[in-house]
Amino acid sequence: MSHNVLMETDVPVLVVGGGPVGLTLAIDLAHRGQRVLLVEQRDGPSEHPKATLLGSRSMELFRRWGLDEEIFAAQMWLASNEGIFVEPASAASIAGLFKTLNPASGRAYDPGKIRDGARIVCTVTGHGLKDVDVAKDRCSGVINSKADRKEILHKIGL
Numbered sequence: 001m002s003h004n005v006l007m008e009t010d011v012p013v014l015v016v017g018g019g020p021v022g023l024t025l026a027i028d029l030a031h032r033g034q035r036v037l038l039v040e041q042r043d044g045p046s047e048h049p050k051a052t053l054l055g056s057r058s059m060e061l062f063r064r065w066g067l068d069e070e071i072f073a074a075q076m077w078l079a080s081n082e083g084i085f086v087e088p089a090s091a092a093s094i095a096g097l098f099k100t101l102n103p104a105s106g107r108a109y110d111p112g113k114i115r116d117g118a119r120i121v122c123t124v125t126g127h128g129l130k131d132v133d134v135a136k137d138r139c140s141g142v143i144n145s146k147a148d149r150k151e152i153l154h155k156i157g158l
């Protein structure tokens with residue numbers, strides 16, 4: 001059957017291309033209450049990762065969309081459970097994974113589409129201290145220490 005169905009539709013904004021730019025634009029317009037139609041020529045995600053890194057400025061958009069708390073929580077989960085302290089924006093992939101697996105949180109992606117035994121790779125980058133203010137605000141306290149291994153270990157009780 002041919003998929004070349006010609007349709008006429010009337011939308012205020014048409015975004016062509018569901019890459020990072022098109023998706024971001026469409027999401028942002030929708031958050032501002034703008035009706036938008038996004039068209040993409042492919043019928044699934046790209047085969048290769050095209051954005052393994054997310055810059056700190058991405059957090060400005062995540063904050064605007066009300067997703068920053070989930071991302072900070074994922075960043076803290078990673079630091080507490082895996083001992084890996086990454087820059088906040090890069091924890092977005094972990095937050096998306098939690099969202100996918102938690103039916104109560106409004107799933108980001110249908111987990112049924114993940115085949116059994118699939119390996120999920122979340123690339124996290126940067127250092128948590130890249131955004132010092134966020135780190136200070138989110139931690140329960142700051143321990144001052146000289147840059148001395150012995151003193152640091154002593155002060156954190158190791």
Ligand SMILES: Cc1cc2nc3c(=O)[nH]c(=O)nc-3n(C[C@H](O)[C@H](O)[C@H](O)COP(=O)(O)OP(=O)(O)OC[C@H]3O[C@@H](n4cnc5c(N)ncnc54)[C@H](O)[C@@H]3O)c2cc1C
Binds near residue numbers: 039053
């Ligand atoms: C291997 C690789 C790794 C990368 N890693 C990073 C990274 O770590 N960090 C980073 O910031 N950037 C990275 N990049 C760059 C990043 O992927 C691009 O800058 C980004 O994808 C550009 O986004 P875009 O939306 O402008 O274009 P694209 O991602 O190219 O998206 C355009 C979309 O439009 C669709 N399209 C085109 N024409 C039509 C049409 N006529 N009708 C319907 N749909 C159409 C295409 O199918 C495509 O999905 C990487 C790129 C590659 C290839």
